[in-house]
Amino acid sequence: MRIRREPQDDLLHPPEEATNFNESRYYNFYDTAAGLGGWVRMGNRPNEGYAETTTCFYLPSGQVAFMFGRPHIEGHTAHDAGGLKFEVVEPYVEHRVSYTGPVLLLDEPKQMEDPKQAFKDNPRVDCALDLAVKATGPAWGGEPEAEEGDEVKEVDPEKSFAKGHTEQHMASTGAVTIGDEAFEIDEALGLRDHSWGPRYWQAVWWYRWLTVNLGPDLGFATTIAGTEEGGRHVHGFLYDRERYGDDRTVPIRDVELTSEYDDAFYHHAVHAKVVTDEHTYPVEGDVWSNIPLRNRRSGLVTRITEGMTRWTCGDHRGAGLAEYLDQIVDGKPVGIAAGG
Structure with a gap:
């Protein structure tokens, strides 16, 4: 058994027949000087016609700026939906992450136990994110692939979480604006995650x-x-x-x-x-x-x-x-x- 991790695996994969096929990317960071941390995620579910998009920032004040959506998508050609966009500049070397849209500003993040009430009770402010995300080390993981004499065990899509999965430590540079607050991000360390398959x-x-x-x-x-x-x-x-x-x-x-x-x-x-x-x-x-x-x-x-x-x-x-x-x-x- 080998773990395949080729440059093309950092790009999007053809959708499988399983209804719950998902391909997601996730990026996190924390900038010590700015006192700001955050993460963003997008999971395309092309066979269900939507993407799951999440934007989350932890502000120095203790507030959390958060947004989640399920925007409609057609096909599986890009991670670009609901104002959130991920681009691969060079596989396993550099990505680009951007977001333009509203975020919910939570003084008490645990209010998200009841998301309907939290979205009703808390204000929304404009948000803009633009980051160049560059590798600080090699990627890890991939997709299991059979070699001679091996057999890859088939997993029931109903019980699957991911077929292929890579992670990589990264550094992010750019800017984040949340309402009236602007943050410069300079080589903020973090990690990115990429997974594909039924989930x-x-x-x-x-x-x-x-x-x-x-x-x-x-x-x-x-x-x-x-x-x-x-x-x-x-x-x-x-x-x-x-x-x-x-x-x-x-x-x-x-x-x-x-x-x-x-x-x-x-x-x-x-x-x-x-x-x-x-x-x-x-x-x-x-x-x-x-x-x-x-x-x-x-x-x-x-x-x-x-x-x-x-x-x-x-x-x-x-x-x-x-x-x-x-x-x-x-x-x-x-x-x-x-x-x-």
Whole structure:
């Protein structure tokens, strides 16, 4: 079995027959000088005739500027819908990200527990985003591909989350305007994600996705995921230029994770030991702003909490996201009982 990651895999893929075929891109960043963090995502669902678009910024004031939409699309030729646009300037080297449109300005981001009420009660302001997003290291991941004697296991589209998936640490430069506030973004570190294939958000019982930038020489991204039957899986990659002397990525073998939650089951602190073949990295996360998002399908409720996080590892300081996805059963996120 090989993992295919060719230049064309950084572009769009032909839609598959599955109704829930999705191809999404995601970008996050945090600018220390500006005190502004954010992320944007667009997932084309061409067989369903719409895209999922999300824009989210964490302001220095503690406010969150947020917008979500499902604009209509025809075909699958670009990530360009609802004022949000992603362009590949050069595969795995440089992308362009832009947005022009309204955002909801939330003094209390947790109001998004009830999105209908939150959109009714909070003001909208104009927003403009324009970023050049350039690679700071090699991409990781790809699409499994059979070699001689191998067989790629077919996954029921109803139970699929992604067929192919790449991640890459990036630096963003440009500008963000939110209402009357303007922010200059200068080589703000972050991560981008690209996935394709059938997807339902209910296909994963729970996961914890940590994207961590600890300066230009150390960073990682990892997913700790669990099944309804109690299974647990960890994957991810890490770069450490001080240790290895170059920008190679090494696989993450395990993560010992402990999370602290408030009374509403929102994570506010993350403690992790990230294990590679050569070293264990103790990492602490302080989640300073958190917004809950919701997806519902066939009576199931999925909650995804997006926590902008200050990360530390020894003398290294940085930022990133701690994204926690849970199916909600009896009013409680299922990953907590599993120790996630």
